[in-house]
Amino acid sequence: MAHLFSPLKIKNIELKNRIAVSPMCEYSSEDGFANDWHFIHLGSRAVGGAGLIITEACAVSAEGRITFADLGIYRDEHIEKLKHITDFIQAHGAVAGVQLAHAGRKASHVEPWNGGKQIPSNQPNGWKAVAPSAVPFKDDEEAPLELDKAGIEKVKADFKAATKRAIAAGFQVIELHGAHGYLLHQFLSPISNKRTDEYGGTFDNRIRLLLEVVEAVKEVWPKENLLFIRLSTTEWTEGGWTADDSVALAKILKDKGVDLIDCSSGGNVVNAKIPLKPGYQVEFAEKIRKESGILTGAVGLITTAYQADEIIQEGEADLIFLAREMLRDPHFPLRAAHELGHEVKWPVQYERAKW
Ligand SMILES: Cc1cc2nc3c(=O)[nH]c(=O)nc-3n(C[C@H](O)[C@H](O)[C@H](O)COP(=O)(O)O)c2cc1C
Numbered sequence: 001m002a003h004l005f006s007p008l009k010i011k012n013i014e015l016k017n018r019i020a021v022s023p024m025c026e027y028s029s030e031d032g033f034a035n036d037w038h039f040i041h042l043g044s045r046a047v048g049g050a051g052l053i054i055t056e057a058c059a060v061s062a063e064g065r066i067t068f069a070d071l072g073i074y075r076d077e078h079i080e081k082l083k084h085i086t087d088f089i090q091a092h093g094a095v096a097g098v099q100l101a102h103a104g105r106k107a108s109h110v111e112p113w114n115g116g117k118q119i120p121s122n123q124p125n126g127w128k129a130v131a132p133s134a135v136p137f138k139d140d141e142e143a144p145l146e147l148d149k150a151g152i153e154k155v156k157a158d159f160k161a162a163t164k165r166a167i168a169a170g171f172q173v174i175e176l177h178g179a180h181g182y183l184l185h186q187f188l189s190p191i192s193n194k195r196t197d198e199y200g201g202t203f204d205n206r207i208r209l210l211l212e213v214v215e216a217v218k219e220v221w222p223k224e225n226l227l228f229i230r231l232s233t234t235e236w237t238e239g240g241w242t243a244d245d246s247v248a249l250a251k252i253l254k255d256k257g258v259d260l261i262d263c264s265s266g267g268n269v270v271n272a273k274i275p276l277k278p279g280y281q282v283e284f285a286e287k288i289r290k291e292s293g294i295l296t297g298a299v300g301l302i303t304t305a306y307q308a309d310e311i312i313q314e315g316e317a318d319l320i321f322l323a324r325e326m327l328r329d330p331h332f333p334l335r336a337a338h339e340l341g342h343e344v345k346w347p348v349q350y351e352r353a354k355w
Helices: 036-047 076-091 149-168 183-188 208-220 243-255 282-292 305-313 324-328 332-340 348-353
Strands: 008-010 013-015 019-021 052-059 095-101 173-178 226-232 260-264 295-299 319-322
Touching: 019 332, 036 052, 036 076, 052 076, 052 173, 076 095, 076 149, 095 149, 095 226, 149 173, 149 208, 173 183, 173 208, 183 208, 183 226, 208 226, 208 243, 226 243, 243 260, 243 282, 260 282, 260 319, 282 295, 305 319, 305 332, 319 324, 324 332
Parallel strands: 019 052, 019 319, 052 095, 095 173, 173 226, 226 260, 260 295, 295 319
Antiparallel strands: 008 013
């Protein structure tokens, strides 16, 4: 029976355990460049024993950034620093992944620790956000510009160009950010997508952009590499995207060669009532895994070795994404292995601290 420290082999890529560092925005870049902060933040979690390390949301275009300080992969010059990070991650036995993202209507904000408010497009560090429809996320925010056909083509081209840079930067996993109310999710949801063309209205129309982005990525992404998608598997809102929609989409994505769905939720509706409790999103990872047959990742308020191990052992998910617990303890995987009684390799430099 699989457990938290069983390797996970997908195609020919093997993750040494089932622990993935979940994407976490650091808002610490200038013009999209990774720097020492990102190297230490991601590198230390490779030292700490995670099997897979995924960067924060990495913007595919400057206008697709949440803030002016987001990490980006929209210029060839971004590649060098990212490559330095992936080399280090791989040298420490982990697989490096990048989350490709476009913020859509949630672009042009200040960092959360400075209040997280939108910067109007006519202010310094602000720009006009784009979205499926001219519907702001919050009532007091400037409405985004509805993407026209040329704008949609640019989004696809940006994801494709970012994929080429991800290859050059040495990533083996791409996770498309289709969750948390960002652009691809905005298209999926009837709450944010009010279009009347072939990209809006029916389920088939609302999923069209995501499928076209998948196609664009696959045109250049090597077959041996992995493609994950993070979805907000429910919006917790009457009339919004549902878990059954996620299952239907997952079946289609599986047929298109997507390797895993990272099952998050929410983020597209202000004040949605989310029943927060330990492992509150695991049921969606389990449902999608069982009903579509695709591999899934569970995320959200998973904080202990035993909790994570049980999710794998019960067959509720294939991979555990940890965010805040990995901030509290970058060495969580080494500690978890000890707690669960598994022998794992420590970095030689740290071996004398082994429990
Ligand atoms: C500091 C921080 C930054 C985050 N940034 C991202 C991000 O860039 N992309 C994303 O998909 N989720 C992001 N998230 C959400 C996490 O990946 C994760 O889904 C969420 O925190 C729930 O997991 P946890 O309970 O283990 O923290 C972020 C979370 C935190 C705490």
